[in-house]
Amino acid sequence: MEGVINKSIKVNKYHVKNRIVMPPLVCFNWGDDEGFEIVSRAKHYGDRAKGGTGLIIVEATAISKDCRITDTGLGLWKDQHIRQFERIADSCHPEDSVVILQLVHAGMKSVGKNVYSSSNVEVKDKECLEMSLAQIKKVKEDFVSAAIRAKKAGLDGVEIHGxxxxxxxxxxxxxxxxxxxxxxxxxxxxxxxxxxxxxxxxAAAGDDFIICYRFGVNDPTLEEDRYFAKELEKLGVDILNVSSGIGAENITVPEDYPFSPITYMGTEIYKEVDIPVICVYGIKEPKQAEYLLENEMIDMVAVGKGLLADPNWTNKAINGEDVNVCFHCSPWCKYGKDGKTCPWYGK
Structure with a gap:
């Protein structure tokens, strides 16, 4: 079984050494208001690289200050931010991990009272207005500028958060x-x-730079998702990371399906394209990842909270050892406040 997880896969020009992915997990309250870390991400991601993880996707990073998910999140909207991502690359690459960075614009979910979206939207305690064409042009420029900075930092690519x-x-x-x-x-x-x-x-970053797309499944009929996935493949996107989108709560799955509806959608998109596809959501134990890979339901498996609980999750899974199992802290994951309060932190 260990050979299934440990099988390499090619993404763009890179050979990812195994099928385990650390998905982009925001470390809340580990940064300041200007997008700089106050807790070392080089150590945080470097520990998971040392633990054997093949592909690491660094947490959601804002392309501009006014589009942040949280006011303590990482930023890459100015050159001064580059150094903190250089440190991440320097800590992960010696462990033979491929490392990319998720770029995000939160739209109507952005921090602040005045936010913008595709249309005017009623949002509690905020004014959310439709973006002008000039603002849309600026969003595109900001994504490109952040991607170029990520490349300058020595990262292997970016994930565009959709x-x-x-x-x-x-x-x-x-x-x-x-x-x-x-x-x-x-x-x-x-x-x-x-x-x-x-x-x-x-066009800006070049053909050898990984472009991953965080694919939000929005349509429970799958028809729009299938079409979009194929269009992204035609454009040269290297990998799809399938997660939840608007309307995902309406997804229906076969009664005997053993995983979440979001995982199911990943396995359905996998059938539609020839580029690697990642599935995610609730996969915390090696036997779950083994099942999905062994049955050729997906190319790669993202292990989120499992890797927060155990930086050595991947090596343990490959070697058939027991992993630290996430405690499912109530009412939500301790990393939602401060990862240092996780029961497994530092162990």
Whole structure:
């Protein structure tokens, strides 16, 4: 069984040494208001690299200060931010881990009282207005600038965040996007912004730079998702990381399916494209990852809270050893406040 997890896979020009992915998990309250870390991410991600993880996706990082998920999140909107990501690359690469960075614009979910989205949206305690064409142009420029900085930092690529109800998800979703211009209405119009961002990042960063797309499943019929996944493949996206999108709560799965609806959607997108696909959500024990890989249901498996609980999760899984199992802390994961309060932190 260990050979299934430990099998390498090619992503762009890189040979990822195994099938385990550390997904982008925000470390809340580990940064300051200017997007700089106050707790070392080089150690945080370096420990998971030492633990054997093949592909590490660094947590959601804002492309501008006014689009942050949290006011303590990492930023890459100015050159001064580059050094903290150089340290991450320097800590992970000696362990033969491939490391990329997730870039995000939170849209209507951004920190602050005045925010912007694909359309005017009613948001509690905020004013959310429709983006102008000039603002959309600036979003594209900010994604490209952040990707170039990530490359200068020595990272192997970027993941463009198009899931979890953040800005690009707000554009692709017909529930949120009510625009009447070229960015709204038809499916192709709603997909226009992420497609333009992918094209412009590729042109700026070059063919050897990994572009991953965090794919938010929005349509329970799968038809729009299938179409979008194929379009991203045609554009040269190297890997799809499938997670939840707007409307994901309406997904239906076969009664005997042993994993979450989000995992299911990842395995369905896997059938549609020839580029590597990552599935995620609730996969905490090696036997779960082994099942998905052994049965050729997916290319790679993202292990989130499992890797927070045990930096050595991947090596233990490969060697058939017991891993630290996440405690499912109530009412939510301790990393949602401060990772140092996790019962497994430092152990």
């Amino acid at each position: 899931a979890h109800g953040y800005l690009l998800s707000q554009f692709t979703s017909k529930v949120i996007n009510k625009r009447n211009d070229i960015y709204g209405g038809s499916l192709d119009n709603r997909l226009r912004l992420p497609i333009e961002i992918v094209k412009e990042v590729r």
